[in-house]
Amino acid sequence: xxxxxxxxxxxxxxxxxxxxxxxxxxxxxxxxxxxxxxxxxxxxxxxxxxxxxxxxxxxxxxxxxxxxxxxxxxxxxxxxxxxxxxxxxxxxxxxxxxxxxxxxxxxxxxxxxxxxxxxxxxxxxxxxxxxxxxxxxxxxxxxxxxxxxxxxxxxxxxxxxxxxxxxxxxxxxxxxxxxxxxxxxxxxxxxxxxxxxxxxxxxxxxxxxxxxxxxxxxxxxxxxxxxxxxxxxxxxxxxxxxxxxxxxxxxxxxxxxxxxxxxxxxxxxxxxxxxxxxxxxxxxxxxxxxxxxxxxxxxxxxxxxxxxxxxxxxxxxxxxxxxxxxxxxxxxxxxxxxxxxxxxxxxxxxxxxxxxxxxxxxxxxxxxxxxxxxxxxxxxxxxxxxxxxxxxxxxx
Numbered sequence: 001x002x003x004x005x006x007x008x009x010x011x012x013x014x015x016x017x018x019x020x021x022x023x024x025x026x027x028x029x030x031x032x033x034x035x036x037x038x039x040x041x042x043x044x045x046x047x048x049x050x051x052x053x054x055x056x057x058x059x060x061x062x063x064x065x066x067x068x069x070x071x072x073x074x075x076x077x078x079x080x081x082x083x084x085x086x087x088x089x090x091x092x093x094x095x096x097x098x099x100x101x102x103x104x105x106x107x108x109x110x111x112x113x114x115x116x117x118x119x120x121x122x123x124x125x126x127x128x129x130x131x132x133x134x135x136x137x138x139x140x141x142x143x144x145x146x147x148x149x150x151x152x153x154x155x156x157x158x159x160x161x162x163x164x165x166x167x168x169x170x171x172x173x174x175x176x177x178x179x180x181x182x183x184x185x186x187x188x189x190x191x192x193x194x195x196x197x198x199x200x201x202x203x204x205x206x207x208x209x210x211x212x213x214x215x216x217x218x219x220x221x222x223x224x225x226x227x228x229x230x231x232x233x234x235x236x237x238x239x240x241x242x243x244x245x246x247x248x249x250x251x252x253x254x255x256x257x258x259x260x261x262x263x264x265x266x267x268x269x270x271x272x273x274x275x276x277x278x279x280x281x282x283x284x285x286x287x288x289x290x291x292x293x294x295x296x297x298x299x300x301x302x303x304x305x306x307x308x309x310x311x312x313x314x315x316x317x318x319x320x321x322x323x324x325x326x327x328x329x330x331x332x333x334x335x336x337x338x339x340x341x342x343x344x345x346x347x348x349x350x351x352x353x354x355x356x357x358x359x360x361x362x363x364x365x366x367x368x369x370x371x372x373x374x375x376x377x378x379x380x381x382x383x384x385x386x387x388x389x390x391x392x393x394x395x396x
Contacts, residue, residue: 009136015361016040016132019346023355030353036382037355038370041180041331043248045306045373048299051247054292067291073277073284075102075256079294083256086297091229094261101273102285104253106216106242110137113212113238113257114172115276116269118143122171127157129334129364131180131214143171147363155182155325155334156190159197166201172210173198177227178217181362181369182334183327185221188228195233208236208264216242216255219300221329222307235262243293245331248301254289306331309372312379317370320390331373334359338393340366348393352385 002010019039026035058067074080080097087095103109114124120142126134128147138145148161162173177186198209213230218241221227231237242255263269277284310333314326317335324335337345342358346368349356359367372379 005139016357019355019357022350026350026353026355033381035353035355036378036385038372038374038382039355039357041245041371041373042250043245043301043331043373044375045248045301045303047248048296048301050296050299051249051292054295055288057295058288058291062291068287071284071287072274074274075100075285076287076290076294079290080256082294082297087258091232093229093231095258098270099259099261101257101259101270101277102290103240103255103257103277104282104285105244105250105255106214106240107133107137108253108280108282108285109240109242109255109257110134110174110212110214111140111280112273112276112282113210113240114138114141114143115280116272117171117210119171121169123167123169124171125162125165125173127162127175129155129179129181129359129362129367130174131176132361132363134174144169146170155179155184156186157194159190159193162194163197163201166198166205166209168205168207170201170205170207170209172212174212174214175230176214177230178221178327178329180217180330181332181357181359181364181367182325183330183332184325185225185227185328188233191228191230191233198234198236210236210238210263212238212240214240216245217330219246220303220306220331222303222310223328225328227329231258231260235260236264238263246301247296247299249289252286252289254286254293256285305376306373309374309376309379312376312383313370313372316383316386320386321394322390331371333370333372334364334367335370337366337368342366342368345393349389352389354382354385354389 016039023037077097080100083100084095087093114137118141121144123144123146124138125146125148127150135145146165148165150157202209211234218227237260239258244250322335324333342360346356346358357369359365
């Protein structure tokens with residue numbers, strides 16, 4: 001018999017993945033061109049050609065035993081140094097290889113960080129709405145998730161509520177900007193104010209509170225928006241980065257952790273991250289793609305494709321009567337459900353072969369998430385279906 005914890009996890013398995021599977025089922029029934037799957041954040045923009053070239057060059061030119069062999073659990077030192085120098089050039093920092101731990105994507109990185117930090121019953125604060133897997137990541141290490149609400153009009157963190165939520169059991173805060181599911185980018189002024197709150201609480205409680213920034217969408221931003229660099233604001237800051245979205249490589253599971261130079265217990269934390277990578281079973285990040293990334297740090301995908309998708313859907317849905325904050329980044333819309341019943345609304349949408357995710361899956365009840373990292377052709381085909389859905393929901 002499987003563990004009690006796993007029984008509950010299986011029972012409450014990801015709604016997003018369930019919708020994705022439902023999309024596959026409907027596509028077989030009605031044809032893929034007649035199913036409008038906006039459920040999962042699977043990039044639709046082709047990876048840069050530099051990725052293919054780098055793979056070929058590495059496989060043709062480098063020793064296979066080196067390319068496919070073991071290395072330090074934190075990753076190849078030359079790769080980590082190259083990434084550190086790239087970050088230094090971008091953000092005016094002073095990192096070296098020791099600040100970088102290569103990971104199996106941002107998800108792997110967050111689990112390595114939480115394994116390093118958490119004792120049982122330690123608290124980790126998240127801001128609702130939030131990526132639902134954070135709940136599982138924290139529970140993996142017997143931590144306690146503490147949910148703090150955001151301003152319902154802006155989806156920006158409520159710092160008064162944050163201050164009230166911090167206790168002597170608070171170990172970390174997870175930030176996600178650009179945010180999944182809202183697309184909101186946290187401004188620099190807000191981060192400065194948050195840093196002041198944390199500094200005051202650290203002094204009051206004689207503790208360290210770590211900020212974990214989950215950053216798979218850092219480069220997916222629009223309209224000239226700049227994403228503030230988190231480590232300029234929080235001395236006890238980690239970044240969990242992934243190339244899944246920025247280079248359209250979700251299946252390759254490649255990313256890294258950055259550890260701030262001024263972090264409390266810096267040396268112990270670096271050692272623990274290295275060991276956590278091994279004992280969690282990752283052992284190391286994929287060897288080939290560590291080398292690929294080191295050769296393609298200046299590569300990028302065409303973000304304008306996502307922006308066009310955003311604009312088409314945002315304009316169409318708001319014209320139909322849906323209320324929605326215009327996303328500044330990522331590739332999700334998070335509109336309000338007219339009557340507040342997000343689960344019933346998403347079930348109704350399936351009547352028109354539209355697959356959406358209820359906002360309650362992100363602790364954002366009364367909304368739905370729409371992922372627009374799909375083809376423009378699918379979006380255009382879906383517009384009449386949204387019109388029928390809006391007619392039923394607003395005029396029934």
